[in-house]
Amino acid sequence: MSATSLLQIDKLNKSFGENQVLTSVDLNVVAGEVVTIIGPSGSGKTTLLRCVNFLETYDGGSIQIDGREVGFTDSVSRKRRGEADLAGMRAETGMVFQSFNLFPHLTAEQNIMLGLRRVRKKPHKEAREIAQHWLARVGLDHKADSLPSELSGGQQQRVGIARAVAMDPKVLLLDEITSALDPELVNEVLDVVRQLAVEGMTMLVVTHEIAFARDASHRIVFMADGSGRE
């Protein structure tokens, strides 16, 4: 099992002060798999995703992506990786946020190009081509030069997805990416995710869209009281 897992979470513990949020969470995701996490508010879904790309440190257990320990040099010594090492490791996962979090001073295209240029070190021309390719994929090739403030919520979120997948991550983390959207904009975003699923993108998805969870994901994990059940 572990040999084929792309993302392997073992006995993960995480608390904020007195508040134990994750208790011995185990989760394995194989390459190409789409796993949806559902659960009541406050059950730790966001926290779990944020541990996977080390936006939050965790207190115990282990997270491995492609056999590499996340955040720490190894699960035994739990020595925190250096900042450059952490940055390189985070580039292996893509994250799409509930509140989009597009950089307000950059156009749609520049939002996508930033990581390609500065993290992937692509030359300007190539970064631009990749950005344009992904903008076209999410149906926004005509909005390349628009600032986030000039885009609708659904369009912003599609740029958010394009920004994450353009980096060619091993795992894509989606945290309630349609919760901030008007109902009529939800499908244009979910359609993009469905297409990525069909193409074999490995994804860990937190959502309240039960219909989407049922038809687009391979597995649904229910989280309650800080631990997961299938």
Added chain:
Amino acid sequence: MGYQLSFTQIWANFDKLSGGLLLSLELALISIAIGALIGLVLAIWYVSAGRIGRTLISAYVEFIRNVPLLLLVYLVFYGLPTAVNIAYSAPVSFVATLSLYAGAYLVEVFRSGLDAVPKGLMDAGKAMGLTPWQRLIYVRLPTMTRITLPALSNTFISLFKDTSIASVIAVPELTYGAQWINNKTFRIVEVYAVTTVLYVVTGYVILFGLRLLERRFRVER
């Protein structure tokens, strides 16, 4: 018979005012540039510093903010050369003083701007694999600049007006030029009326320019 207004002698000596205004602008510009550099470096240091760094920066800010600018100008121009036996010209002394003064105010402006950058944007930068320096340069500073522009504009106008204090150490800026003309012609009403207009108009032009910039760079959140 009341006071008869006459501007002829003001216009005859107008070069003192125009030249003074140029020097005022120059003093303000250089001090703002140096002050902004001090403010930016200390603000960036502050948000990442430990207890000691923060205490030092706060001490500097609190000291400058609680000493009247006039007194600071005297301290640096008369006090410092006497105490440590160095010599510098009045304009240099004033620029040094106003830069330190501007720096203290701008640390606060930049610091609150850095704090006001939405956490989600920093998370997005982290998540895509930017290093801490890259996040600062490509995400935090550009966003901060847009957030702080209105406060910056106000500080810049204040600093321009504060250059009039340089007159007390005989730096021939605008207010000094006005005093000089007054001493020579005793046209006290006319000279200070004209000088006031020059300050107001210049201040307004600066503000107008900065407001244009603000509109161009407005933060959309």
